[in-house]
Amino acid sequence: MELRQLRYFLAVARERNFSRAAEILHIAQPPLSRQIQQLEDELGVLLIDRSSRPLDLTEAGRFFYEQAGQIIARTEHMREQTRKIGLSKRERYVIGCVGSTLYGGMPDLVRRMRKRWPDIDIEIREMMSTEQVTALKERRIDLGFGRVRFNDRKVERLTLREERLVVAFPKGHPKSLSTEPIALAELEGEPLIVYPSAPRPSFADEILNMLTEQGISPANVEEVREIQTALGIVAAGVSLCVIPAASQRQRPDDVCYRTIKDENATSPIIMSFRRDDAKGRIEEIKQIIREMYADNPPWLQLSNVQLDGA
């Protein structure tokens, strides 16, 4: 599969006519037909229903049209952005973080960094905890915020705080009637859903390890790729799910939450960076974080979500 074929297919899908599409693409009609055929051959699926005129897309063709359009748009965006970065002499500073750290203190930290270094382009990129380690070593990011503890000779890590975990219940679940903190042991025998399913080790493993250590075994454990899906399944009344307190806001309506009582049922927020960071801003960033602690002591805490069962 090549981008050319996607571009060709988009033209045909838009025009619903091979000949006109070929004109627009400034090629003859037969090569266009052939490229589409090759594409269909590779996929093993018909994209265009040629038995009617004007042409109609098949179900698969309609899906492919959506996706192909987005991919083409994305490559064009990438081309422009790459050009811009290559020509600009501004320094870039890329921060990788897992979704659940994007709330609370992170935006404020970025704001402060932008204010301190107005000449630097600071970017945020969503990225799993384990990906951050390799991304740091390959210098694709300069700073990481994650939740999984790891050891790597070249990467230093700093735990910013421990965040309480909460259990998500479907509305109407018998154990969701109380809003009091809940004991971890009460998960015994309950169906559980964990995330993300890849790459390992992940937050899913942290939760499963915690349960194993305590000798608690849920009824059955399902893995899903992302928290949205996990909470969707919870809302549908199928399972329970353990999430960091900050993630409660993801879905406040149809899911109930109870903080876990156990003192050590927490998930860390870990900042990581290269030991040999050449940009030399780590010390200043630590200083900014100290300032933030001073301004607003429970850093990364959320103002209007009840935390720590207090």
Next chain:
Amino acid sequence: MELRQLRYFLAVARERNFSRAAEILHIAQPPLSRQIQQLEDELGVLLIDRSSRPLDLTEAGRFFYEQAGQIIARTEHMREQTRKIGLSKRERYVIGCVGSTLYGGMPDLVRRMRKRWPDIDIEIREMMSTEQVTALKERRIDLGFGRVRFNDRKVERLTLREERLVVAFPKGHPKSLSTEPIALAELEGEPLIVYPSAPRPSFADEILNMLTEQGISPANVEEVREIQTALGIVAAGVSLCVIPAASQRQRPDDVCYRTIKDENATSPIIMSFRRDDAKGRIEEIKQIIREMYADNPPWLQLSNVQLDGA
């Protein structure tokens, strides 16, 4: 630019060595070098710093690496999904909706639809209001949920409810100290940020029209692509922004909200569908929505966000 070039670049970036990358790709080293050169020529930017060994990526190269990897992953995902859809005999029902309708009643509606028709694959796709009209006509979606009124001979629309609008203030803004409803007229002379900037007409135009009709002119109006950015700028203390009540949850911490007092300062939630829908499920969907109104009268209202200034 072709996918082949992206695949080649990824191999070189991973190996940091042309010869080894060429081996992995099962081609000779010179053609690989040339493809990368052509890519760099087209971009007008160096991606690889060849003056050091092992090779190093340039700043632009690191960005390109991230993006290219995601694009390749996406094309592969598209290939598999297209294949699956083409081979499966299950009916697909695609719903297009703007982000702000994804909260509240929408997930529940989809849940009820899945329950009613377990043999149908129901998908949700995020999509601007105006895109929904063409997507419906081209049968890329079967149902749309949007916020912008439009007229089209082939598409029928149904207003489900009118939702109150709220003003977003940066924390500490003098007008954010009260939580009382605010008059639209108080936006006079304030810097305003609207979204989305494309495609028009959009929610941005609805807001600007409303202000013009009332003879209110903000100090200066900036347009951004999406609500995240808009609220980010608000939080940074630069401007105010008008959003639908449901979108408050997007950023509950560092932004303050006040409902707009004016009775007609509302934004509709509009369901739209093809007049000649062949799947014949529209009437049943309307029935489901009536059931939902019955179960939970203020449909699409949010349980824990203060609405309607009540």
Next chain:
DNA sequence: GGATTTGATACCTGAAAGGTATAATTATGG
């Protein structure tokens, strides 16, 4: 049902991807 539009097929041409040989460059060890 015949004319017209439009997509598929067969076959040819030329551009561009890939290969081989070798020069140029960068690193490394004495």
Next chain:
DNA sequence: CCATAATTATACCTTTCAGGTATCAAATCC
């Protein structure tokens, strides 16, 4: 600092495949 090893760039040839032309085969439309 120079010689050597490793690795990338250049020059040139081969082969593959995208694109073009001519024509046939459907499908639609009066």
